[in-house]
Each structure stands twice: as C-alpha cells, then as structure tokens.
Amino acid sequence: MDNRDKISAFLRSRRDKITPEQAGLPVYGQRRVPGLRRGEIAMLAGVSVEYYTRLERGNLRGVSDSVLNALAQALRLDDIERMHLYDLARAAGPAPHGQARQRESRPVLRPSMARIIEGMPQLPAFVKNDRLDTLAANPLGRALFSPMYADPTCQANSARFAFLNPEARQFYVDWKRVAHGAVGVLRIAAGKNPYDRELSNLIGELCTRSDAFRVLWGSHDVHVFREGTKRLRHPVVGELELEHESLALPDENGLSVVVYSAPPGSAAEDGLKLLASWSATAGQEQDADTPSTH
Known part of the structure; x- marks a missing residue:
C-alpha cells in the first residue's frame, strides 16, 4: 500500500506551521508560503534541498533513524x-509477510480482562481499540455513554457518535476538543495500520458524511488518549466532570482500557453514584419486561 500522499501531506502541514521567527531564521521581503520553505527545512535538518524534496514527496522508504530525528527536530515535532512520523516511515517499507491481508477487525478480548472491568462497579470502564470501537464496557460505563449505546448506527464507535449523532454536541460539553482528539487518534491509527480495511472504511464514511470530520482530517493533526478530564452532559444525571486514564494493553492489537473517575467528595462523584442507581433500576426494569422462559 502506497502511503506517499499521507507522508507528503503530513510533512507539508508541519512545515506550514513553523514561522521563520520560531526557527530563528532571518526574514527578507514578502514570503509566499505560510511557513518555512523547503530549502529552510532542508538546511535545519542538515540535508540537501533535493533530498528533502524527495522526502516531502512521500518517499520515506529506507530513510535512517538519524535523518528522521533531524527531520523531526527541524519540523519541531x-x-x-x-x-507518527516513524509510523509513516515504517509503513513506507515493504509489508512484513502476511501483513497485506486485512487485519482482524475485532480482536478477541481475553475473559480475564472482561472480568477486570466488570469488577469495577463504581467506575465506568471500557476496552477500546485504536479505531475507537468500544469492545467491552461494564454496566456503569454503558450507563455513562447511554446516548451512544441508544443509537445502533454508531456501532459503539465513539467517533461515529461524535460526528454523526446530533446529540453528541450536547453530550460533550467540550465537543470541539473531543472531536479534534478523536480525529487525531484515527490519524495515528491510520499511520500505524495502513492495511486495516475497517479503519479505512470508517475514515471514508466519516469524511463522506461529516463536513466537520473532513475539515479536521485535512489538518493532519495527531493525538493519543492518555489521561485528562472530560466534561459530559448526561441526559439523566446532568453535567459531570470526570478524570480519565487510558492504559494500553501490551501485545493486544491496539487495545486500551479506559477508566473514568471522580475526585472524592466532588459533585461528579455524587453524579456517578446517582448514575449507578439509575443503571441498576433500569436493568431491573428491563429484566422484569423480559418474558420468562421457565
């Protein structure tokens, strides 16, 4: 799979963001480019203009780590x-044996990991892949993201929910930040997994159906979810400001465990307790409505 266009667009987008003042370069006359010129990046990276031009045209195959490091420093990455640059360079090389086949779309979640998230009844917990599919969630997690689970067209994918469900802009208090982060995560995944057909289909679907996604995708910004704070406006318990941690599972095909929590004594902690009570009541009502087979 040829990823030259991705490489070229990423390098240009980073070059365009650097001003001569930021790079410590003198400015003479009026400039026609928004950022640095190719020759200026080449000089900062210690390579020839011809060689850098080759790189920016998308040819990273065989480029050494020392050149990638110099390029990253010149572009202030x-x-x-x-x-992400290293991921793109690896993908530019020949595919390892068998990688050209479609990656398994839904990795099998180990039963032990499912038990771990189920064993945290007081904290919303999820297992996600790098396409932002939610592969598993405990009851409080499903209750927290009930608007997403209520829409079967989302297929438990938080990017689909954020961009294709109008309720998401109400649910996420900081929708723009969440949306930008989701696009950045998918951009990282696309650099790592150029042979992932399901990921390509998801990106194509979102580009086709969401103007907001298409604009953000064109920025070539990247993001990794780790820790942070997220504000949610839940339809049942109101606004919650929750802290989240994302822990990558080693050798698990890009899976991560995501856990939300609230500081002790906070309004958000009270909100989670209320949400847990609502979830338990809703579950009991659902069980009561289910016809008995006995």
Whole structure:
C-alpha cells in the first residue's frame, strides 16, 4: 500500500506551521508560503534541498533513524508527531509477510480482562481499540455513554457518535476538543495500520458524511488518549466532570482500557453514584419486561 500522499501531506502541514521567527531564521521581503520553505527545512535538518524534496514527496522508504530525528527536530515535532512520523516511515517499507491481508477487525478480548472491568462497579470502564470501537464496557460505563449505546448506527464507535449523532454536541460539553482528539487518534491509527480495511472504511464514511470530520482530517493533526478530564452532559444525571486514564494493553492489537473517575467528595462523584442507581433500576426494569422462559 502506497502511503506517499499521507507522508507528503503530513510533512507539508508541519512545515506550514513553523514561522521563520520560531526557527530563528532571518526574514527578507514578502514570503509566499505560510511557513518555512523547503530549502529552510532542508538546511535545519542538515540535508540537501533535493533530498528533502524527495522526502516531502512521500518517499520515506529506507530513510535512517538519524535523518528522521533531524527531520523531526527541524519540523519541531512533539513526541506524538515524532511517533507518527516513524509510523509513516515504517509503513513506507515493504509489508512484513502476511501483513497485506486485512487485519482482524475485532480482536478477541481475553475473559480475564472482561472480568477486570466488570469488577469495577463504581467506575465506568471500557476496552477500546485504536479505531475507537468500544469492545467491552461494564454496566456503569454503558450507563455513562447511554446516548451512544441508544443509537445502533454508531456501532459503539465513539467517533461515529461524535460526528454523526446530533446529540453528541450536547453530550460533550467540550465537543470541539473531543472531536479534534478523536480525529487525531484515527490519524495515528491510520499511520500505524495502513492495511486495516475497517479503519479505512470508517475514515471514508466519516469524511463522506461529516463536513466537520473532513475539515479536521485535512489538518493532519495527531493525538493519543492518555489521561485528562472530560466534561459530559448526561441526559439523566446532568453535567459531570470526570478524570480519565487510558492504559494500553501490551501485545493486544491496539487495545486500551479506559477508566473514568471522580475526585472524592466532588459533585461528579455524587453524579456517578446517582448514575449507578439509575443503571441498576433500569436493568431491573428491563429484566422484569423480559418474558420468562421457565
């Protein structure tokens, strides 16, 4: 799979963001480019203009780590952008044996991991893949994201929910930040997994159906979910400000455990307790409505 267009667009987008002042370069006359010129990046990276032009045209095959490091420094890449550049360079090489086949779309979740998230009844917990599919959630997690689960067209994918369900802009208090982060996560995944057909289909679907996604996708920004704070406006318990942690599972095909929590004594902690009570009541009512087979 040829990823030259992805490489070229990413390098250009980073070059366009750097001003001569930021790079410590003198400015003479009026400039026709929004950021640095190719020759200026080449000089900062210690390579020839011809060689950098080849790189920016998308040819990273066989490029050494020392050149990638110099390029990352010249483009002022942060740690996540640097990781993405290395992912793009690896994908530019020949595919390892068997990788050209479609990656398994839904990795099998180990029963022990499912038991772990179920064993945290007071904290919303999920297992997600790098396409933002939710592969498993405990009852409080499903209650917290009940608007997403109520829409079967989302297929428990938080990117679909964020961009294709109008309720998401009400649910996420900081929708723009959440949307930008989701696109950045998918951009990282696309750099790592160029042979993932389901990921390509998801990105194509979102680009086709959401103007907001298409604009953000064109920025080539990247993001990794780790820890942070998220504000949600839940339809049952109101606004919640929750802290979240994302823990990558080693050797698990891009799976991560995501857990939400609230500081002790906070309004958000009271909200989670109320949500747990509502979830238990809703579950009992659902069981009562289910016809007995006995």
